[in-house]
Amino acid sequence: MRLPRTLGVESSCDETAAAVLDGEGGVESQLLSSQVQIHRRWGGVVPEVASREHLVAIRPVVEAVLDRAGGPPELVAVTDGPGLVGALLVGVRFAAAFAWALDLPLVRVDHLEGHLASPFLFLDGRPARPMPPRVLSLVASGGHSSWYAVEEGAARRLCRTRDDAAGEAFDKLAQVLGLPYPGGPVVDRIARSGDADAVPLPLPRIKANPDDFSFSGLKSAAVRWVRARGLEGAGEGGGQAVADLLASFEKAVVDQLLRPLPGLVKRVRPVVLAVAGGVAANTRLRHSLVAAGEELGVEVLLPPPALTTDNAAMIARAGQLAFARGVRHDVRRVDARGRTAWQPPGMRRAS
Numbered sequence: 001m002r003l004p005r006t007l008g009v010e011s012s013c014d015e016t017a018a019a020v021l022d023g024e025g026g027v028e029s030q031l032l033s034s035q036v037q038i039h040r041r042w043g044g045v046v047p048e049v050a051s052r053e054h055l056v057a058i059r060p061v062v063e064a065v066l067d068r069a070g071g072p073p074e075l076v077a078v079t080d081g082p083g084l085v086g087a088l089l090v091g092v093r094f095a096a097a098f099a100w101a102l103d104l105p106l107v108r109v110d111h112l113e114g115h116l117a118s119p120f121l122f123l124d125g126r127p128a129r130p131m132p133p134r135v136l137s138l139v140a141s142g143g144h145s146s147w148y149a150v151e152e153g154a155a156r157r158l159c160r161t162r163d164d165a166a167g168e169a170f171d172k173l174a175q176v177l178g179l180p181y182p183g184g185p186v187v188d189r190i191a192r193s194g195d196a197d198a199v200p201l202p203l204p205r206i207k208a209n210p211d212d213f214s215f216s217g218l219k220s221a222a223v224r225w226v227r228a229r230g231l232e233g234a235g236e237g238g239g240q241a242v243a244d245l246l247a248s249f250e251k252a253v254v255d256q257l258l259r260p261l262p263g264l265v266k267r268v269r270p271v272v273l274a275v276a277g278g279v280a281a282n283t284r285l286r287h288s289l290v291a292a293g294e295e296l297g298v299e300v301l302l303p304p305p306a307l308t309t310d311n312a313a314m315i316a317r318a319g320q321l322a323f324a325r326g327v328r329h330d331v332r333r334v335d336a337r338g339r340t341a342w343q344p345p346g347m348r349r350a351s
């Protein structure tokens, strides 16, 4: 079935992104304006700054993708949550006004549903891969770490982190070491030259649901190790000791993320295994998941690295698939679904 050419808009965190997909889910154009350099000096995303930057970027970004698209859009898809409320509002209001002015249908998309669609997309114009009836997907990003069963388009969460997200754990350890934000890509690079068995780190057991993860104890153990050796703020000059710690930390995170996999495969009997979110760019996670897929006899789908972080192609695709299922939203009623709580960098919750 040919679906409408779709404009996707994403502004839930610190990337202003737009994309146009053709009727088969092929990416015609996509663009991302990242605020990473701006937030770097605070060591994390500052919501008010993010909203203002979205306001500046949204129009030129959307205009640029429309200029490079194969034709005018017939559907608008926009992330309405979860995310930073002010940041989301910019995208939601822009998309709703755009759809209303051109009399186009609008679909609001959950950011997580977008990530779940990303492993099925290509960046070379090829049509999107149809979603098989049962997919087992890991979403690991700065805000989420959960396994989902995606069945007939509906996602069911199977297990999750009890505290920090995997990307957040990488970011926090990197910050203590004086490495630039976001920490994940730097940790990935430095860990390649480290020995992953050099530093013993704890592997927690969670009583409530043994499939769940916990990264806060691991992070504290790693931070204690750094402090005991006076390596706080060592930055790139941390040498082999830091490379070994980061390799061991990365292995501990990946091992936890993949620990429930055999049991989940037995329960869900997926046609494919997939991974999405910023941490899906991680070299060790990608290799380990492919190896696990071979062992378990299930095909593994990895998103193109450029589509692992927040992007609008995945939002457009999720919107397109929802539209095919009959989903439509009233442009006058869409609104941002923000996070309930946000802590400024370096601050702790009172209780």
Ligand code: KG4
Pocket (backbone or CB within 6 Å): 013, 140, 141, 142, 143, 144, 166, 167, 168, 170, 171, 182, 183, 184, 185, 188, 277, 278, 279, 280, 281, 282, 283, 308, 309, 310
């Ligand atoms: O999906 P994303 O762009 O934004 C959220 O929705 O959170 O994910 C960003 C997260 C950051 O925490 C970043 O450090 C992490 O993904 N990340 C990585 C890598 N690239 C990005 N973590 C580990 N290895 C990487 N190569």
Ligand code: ZN
Pocket (backbone or CB within 6 Å): 111, 115, 141, 277, 278, 309, 310
């Ligand atoms: Zn995301």
